[in-house]
Amino acid sequence: MRVVFMGSPEFAVGTLNLLLKSENEVIAIYTKAPKPSGRGQRLTKSPVHAIAEENDIEVCTPTSLKSLMEQEKLRNFKPDIVVVVSYGLILPKEILYIPKYGCINIHPSLLPRWRGAAPIQHAILAGDQETGVSIIQLNEGLDSGPILKQKKFIIGKNDNYKTLYDRLSILGSNLLMEILNKIEKQVPLEQRDDNVCYADKVEDYRIYASNACEVAYRKVKAFYPKAFVKIENKRLRILDADFKVNLSLTSAQGEIINDDMHISLESGVLIPKVVQMEGRNPCMVADFIRGLKSSMVKKFIE
Numbered sequence: 001m002r003v004v005f006m007g008s009p010e011f012a013v014g015t016l017n018l019l020l021k022s023e024n025e026v027i028a029i030y031t032k033a034p035k036p037s038g039r040g041q042r043l044t045k046s047p048v049h050a051i052a053e054e055n056d057i058e059v060c061t062p063t064s065l066k067s068l069m070e071q072e073k074l075r076n077f078k079p080d081i082v083v084v085v086s087y088g089l090i091l092p093k094e095i096l097y098i099p100k101y102g103c104i105n106i107h108p109s110l111l112p113r114w115r116g117a118a119p120i121q122h123a124i125l126a127g128d129q130e131t132g133v134s135i136i137q138l139n140e141g142l143d144s145g146p147i148l149k150q151k152k153f154i155i156g157k158n159d160n161y162k163t164l165y166d167r168l169s170i171l172g173s174n175l176l177m178e179i180l181n182k183i184e185k186q187v188p189l190e191q192r193d194d195n196v197c198y199a200d201k202v203e204d205y206r207i208y209a210s211n212a213c214e215v216a217y218r219k220v221k222a223f224y225p226k227a228f229v230k231i232e233n234k235r236l237r238i239l240d241a242d243f244k245v246n247l248s249l250t251s252a253q254g255e256i257i258n259d260d261m262h263i264s265l266e267s268g269v270l271i272p273k274v275v276q277m278e279g280r281n282p283c284m285v286a287d288f289i290r291g292l293k294s295s296m297v298k299k300f301i302e
Contacts, residue, residue: 001180004079004099006030008046011165012085014173015106016051019083024180026057028077032088033061066092074098081183083176084138093140101183103138105145106172108165110134110152112191114199115143120164122199123155124222127214130154131164133172135179137188142198146188148179160224160240206230207238209254209301213268217243225276229263229301231256239282240274254301261285263301 001024005016008031019026029052034043045053052059062070071094074082082103084091096103109119111134116122123131132152139145151171155164179186205226207216220227220241228237251257251264263270276282283291 001025001080001183002027002078003180004028004030004074004077004082005048005085006082006087006089006091007048007085008032008088009086010047011108011169012087013047013051014169015083015085015176016048018173018177020051020055022177022180026055027079028058028060030060030062030087030089033063062089065089065095071095071098081180083180085172091138096138096140104148104176104179105136105138105143106176107134107136107143108132108168108172109199110150111136111143111147112193112196114197116199117201119199120161120168121202121222122197124159124161124164125215125218127218128155131168133168133175135172135175136191144191146190148186148188149175151175160221162224207270207301209265211265213243213245213265213270216263216265216270217241220270225282231299231301233302235278237276237282238270238272238274239276240272242271242273244269244271252300256299256301259289261289 003019003024003026005019005026007016029048031046031048031052034045034049036042037044049059060073065071074095075098079099081101082099084103084105091103107119109123110130110132114122130152132150134150135148136143136145137148153167202223205223205228207219207227207229220238225237225239228235245268247267249264249268253265255264256262257264257269261272263272272285274282275285275288277288
């Protein structure tokens with residue numbers, strides 16, 4: 001089968017590698033254009049872009065697919081199917097009907113729950129007990145196309161954004177290959193409307209003194225490795241934590257209540273386990289505290 005692949009981040013790499021090892025022919029790869037990054041602001045190619053070049057596959061980096069020129073370009077590839085994995089651009093309806101079998105997408109949630117840009121983070125923030133992957137036929141809506149296949153698993157206590165990201169990437173890749181091997185026999189199932197919710201892009205990774213302790217804990221897991229508190233105007237990332245419910249706690253919210261850096265919040269205590277101060281390496285809380293010149297007791301997160 002002639003496949004055009006559209007994807008950009010690391011999440012899409014596993015799928016692309018499996019496609020390249022399969023009997024399918026990847027005839028072109030669409031990915032986000034290189035962008036400046038790092039201290040030197042050097043142009044950096046996406047992980048998918050790098051793999052395309054290693055395999056001498058034509059790379060396309062349009063900023064939009066709405067123009068007639070881009071649509072004609074895709075049509076000239078004569079794809080049987082377009083596989084979309086975290087691409088980053090919207091596919092207009094004209095693109096959707098070019099391939100023989102349409103455009104299919106790997107989405108890391110149990111659709112129709114968590115349509116949108118940040119399904120993994122929102123599943124953790126909401127305290128969902130399970131998550132999974134949905135392979136859908138793309139339509140003109142936002143992640144609203146019919147489901148070709150879906151598989152779920154339990155979210156464990158030790159899971160965070162990174163562990164779910166990796167597991168969902170592997171699961172999605174394997175599920176997609178199952179579908180491609182039997183694409184003519186797939187029977188799409190329309191999504192139900194009674195469980196639709198949306199996962200907007202997350203831009204604020206801060207834990208606030210006003211947060212409840214379980215909310216703060218979920219932020220640590222959902223935003224790994226970016227969740228942080230501010231102490232004396234400095235950012236302290238919390239990479240791993242636990243929490244303890246204590247409805248009778250009398251300490252002020254946001255107060256660091258002991259030398260183990262437990263933080264008093266609404267309904268209980270956030271217990272940091274692994275932290276990272278600005279400009280330093282990650283470390284266990286005990287090691288971080290030993291490196292301080294003065295006690296953290298009675299300090300507050302801002």
